Amino acid sequence: MLDRRSLLLGGAALALSGCKVFDNASNSDSTLHRLFASHEALTRTAQRALIGDRLAPEFAEADIRQGQRPNGSVDPDSAAYRQMAGNGFVDYRLTFTGLVETPLSLSLAEIAALPSRTQITRHDCVEGWSCIAKWTGTPLATVLNLAKPTLAARFAAFHCFDAIERSLAGEVLYYESIDLIDAYHPQTILAYGMNGTPLPMENGAPLRLRVERQLGYKMAKYVHTIELVDSFASLGAGRGSYWADRGYEWYAGI
Numbered sequence: 001m002l003d004r005r006s007l008l009l010g011g012a013a014l015a016l017s018g019c020k021v022f023d024n025a026s027n028s029d030s031t032l033h034r035l036f037a038s039h040e041a042l043t044r045t046a047q048r049a050l051i052g053d054r055l056a057p058e059f060a061e062a063d064i065r066q067g068q069r070p071n072g073s074v075d076p077d078s079a080a081y082r083q084m085a086g087n088g089f090v091d092y093r094l095t096f097t098g099l100v101e102t103p104l105s106l107s108l109a110e111i112a113a114l115p116s117r118t119q120i121t122r123h124d125c126v127e128g129w130s131c132i133a134k135w136t137g138t139p140l141a142t143v144l145n146l147a148k149p150t151l152a153a154r155f156a157a158f159h160c161f162d163a164i165e166r167s168l169a170g171e172v173l174y175y176e177s178i179d180l181i182d183a184y185h186p187q188t189i190l191a192y193g194m195n196g197t198p199l200p201m202e203n204g205a206p207l208r209l210r211v212e213r214q215l216g217y218k219m220a221k222y223v224h225t226i227e228l229v230d231s232f233a234s235l236g237a238g239r240g241s242y243w244a245d246r247g248y249e250w251y252a253g254i
């Protein structure tokens, strides 16, 4: 019925050929059904090749040559943060909010009780330096599976304790966001350990994001809230991150 050429014409030919063709597609033996299946596979393969589940390189212990060089905020001076830090972060809670079916509030102990992942990766700062370090934390996917983003959710936004700028207009707090492809990526973790010790304050204690296929500024330190959103409109100046609001790329892929 359908010759090879009309199959290759794909969507255009199908659109012209009417309902009988689509009825025929419900028969799983049909050529058309196979065509749909292979189109879907092709699209998926192309997307994954570009952005999907590519892993960042991982390294060996011997490649860790120094501590992780601290950059940006190194000791947030918010009163709430300082009080928690003085108390070993026992009062810390990570909040999951926004477009989720099950809002969560997790203590560090609860987070640490979830399955963990350790990875040795290279951190590339846009300023031109790199450091290899070992990060331990909970895959963000694990916690997202508990919070259950709604179908409307498109981005995970990370709200941080540190004010990175102060002006007459008030404090500007650090924030970042990633899409759900990066959020569910196996190397995207909420890290509470670094090089075999609890995450030091200068590197984001008690919890920071690692999103290994992007530049350093995406890796929000001092995270207290993860908010699932459908757009950047309600965040900062509306471009998805503190640095994106200042002209840097929102997607800082490496």
Ligand SMILES: Nc1nc2c(c(=O)[nH]1)N[C@H]1C(S)=C(S)[C@@H](COP(=O)(O)O)O[C@H]1N2
Pocket: 068, 069, 070, 071, 072, 073, 124, 125, 126, 160, 161, 162, 164, 174, 202, 203, 204, 216, 217, 218, 219, 220, 221, 222
């Ligand atoms: N909350 C917060 N997160 C942040 C920053 C910051 O100033 N505040 N700096 C970013 C930048 S530019 C880099 S390179 C890394 C530095 O992480 P490190 O201090 O562990 O090296 O954190 C990123 N995450």
Ligand SMILES: [Mo]
Pocket: 071, 124, 125, 126, 127, 216, 217
């Ligand atoms: Mo950076």
